[in-house]
Amino acid sequence: MFDFIVKLFIKNYKDTEDPSVRTGYGFLASVLSIILNGVLVFFKILFGTITGSVAITADGFNNLSDMGSNLATLFGFKLASKHPDAEHPYGHGRVEYIVGMIISFLIIYVGFSTLKESVSKILDPDPVTFSVGAVVVLAFSILIKLYMSYFNKKCGERINSEALIAAAQDSRNDVISTSATLISLFAVLFTNFPVDSIIGIFVSLFVIKSGIDIFKSTMDPLLGMSPDKNLVKQISDFIKKYPVVIGIHDLMMHDYGPGRRFMTLHVEVDSRGDIMSIHDQIDVIERDVLKEFGILTTIHMDPIDTRDEKVNAMREVVRNIVKSINTDYDIHDFRMVSGPTHTNLIFDVLLPAGDTTDHSLIKRQIEKRVSEYDSSYNCVMEVEHSFI
DSSP states (O other): OHHHHHHHHSTTTTOTTSHHHHHHHHHHHHHHHHHHHHHHHHHHHHHHHHHTOHHHHHHHHHHHHHHHHHHHHHHHHHHHTSOOOSSOTTOSTTHHHHHHHHHHHHHHHHHHHHHHHHHHHHHSOOOOOOOHHHHHHHHHHHHHHHHHHHHHHHHHHHHTOHHHHHHHHHHHHHHHHHHHHHHHHHHTTTOOSOHHHHHHHHHHHHHHHHHHHHHHHHHHHHHOOOOOHHHHHHHHHHHHTSTTOSEEEEEEEEEOSTTOEEEEEEEEEETTSOHHHHHHHHHHHHHHHHHHHOEEEEEEEEEEOOSOHHHHHHHHHHHHHHHHHOTTOEEEEEEEEEOSSOEEEEEEEEEOTTOOOOHHHHHHHHHHHHHHHOTTEEEEEEEEEOOO
């Protein structure tokens, strides 16, 4: 059914890398959600007023906020699909994350509003009237919200959209809150206890927590989160298969929205190779990475001497010393510069992103171990952190 609908409204619906196709998915999911939420708002507020149920009315206003979220998503996809311009050379893709954040704010606002209303109804309760019509509306609402959650989640996963995945989560929250409202409506048949208001409080707290979770999930990519480890491994393995590549390091990835990722990295190459031939192969790697992963890549070449046995042997000695301090540490860009009285070992020490060890302490440990190995060796090193 899902593929039938998207095929009906979206041309070339399988080509999700096409910006116009991504926009089509966003428009379809948003418009469908706006229509369905509009129907639910009308009937829930109508029957909430008839029965005097604060939970049903609150649920209706929650759907009204959902319509606002859907409109924000619709606007977000429209803006995100704009081509890069002079002011935004990396495109407008991050608008989708901002839309997801707006949705989270709306969810939190509705949660606090219904919480306030529920508390006031406990202090000054109004009688709630059971209505078969209200039961039918709430049961129908649960089915509609389950479908909306499914549809938005499928669209969000297919085009990697945080905004649509947030909308799907919001619909799942609505299923829980509407189910609780349905229970409270049946409860008035058996007790005068303000079950309706108490359930309204729990639903409100659940909605608030959901809004906070969505806010966190959209804030991370805006701040600049670490790329997925599996993706980094796939890219590393892909690049290392090229004969010109001896090793890679300093990989950095920037996310400017779905389909708009940029990457830089350093590739170690043979310093004695033909520079023009190596440069040509690096260009090939950049093009192949773009084709395979959809990531625009810039590669810096680091020439290393792989034929000097003394340099190779000393590189491994220093690497083993560094790894004896911490197995997660490594070195790169290793060189040796000999002089009449001493030899400089020039290299960079790479630490994991979250390592908080004092850099001067690490340097002193390495210098001590190298000096014990050969007192004529002097370490010239920089300590840096990985971006992945």
